[in-house]
Amino acid sequence: MSEVRLEITFMPDKIGRTKGLLTAMHGDEVVHTDRMDITKDRPRIAFASKLKERCPSVNIEEVQQLMLNEAYRAAQTDNQPQSRPPAELDISRIVRPHLFNVAEASGQLIHLAT
Secondary structure, three states: OOOEOOEEEEEEOOOOOOEEEEEEEEOOEEEEEEEEEOOOHHHHHHHHHHHHHHOOOEOHHHHHHHHHHHHHHHHHHHHOOOOOOOOOOOHHHOOEOOEEEOOOOEEEOOOOOO
16 A cells, blocks of 8 residues: 655744644645645645545645644744844833823824814
8 A cells, every 4th residue: 555655834924823834745736726824724624625625645634634743843843932032122212192200391282173
């Protein structure tokens, strides 16, 4: 019994996101591709079903495991802490447009209905 070996790859739309393009390849041939949120179960099941239709000899359990591995990898990059801590925001010069108090002046916006 000959099994078709597939390569499953996930390319996120943006770095650190779980939505993107999931592709199943057999050698240099693209067997199936779909845009989805890789962490959602329903799109992965639909992808596996389509893949089984197009390539009946595929081992569906192996494909599902490969997709789960890609989902785990995508979720890990989504939840990784930033490489440097965010800079603290200096609020001493921030003013609200309707009410401001700074050393140079104080003011308040009044809107008159016409």
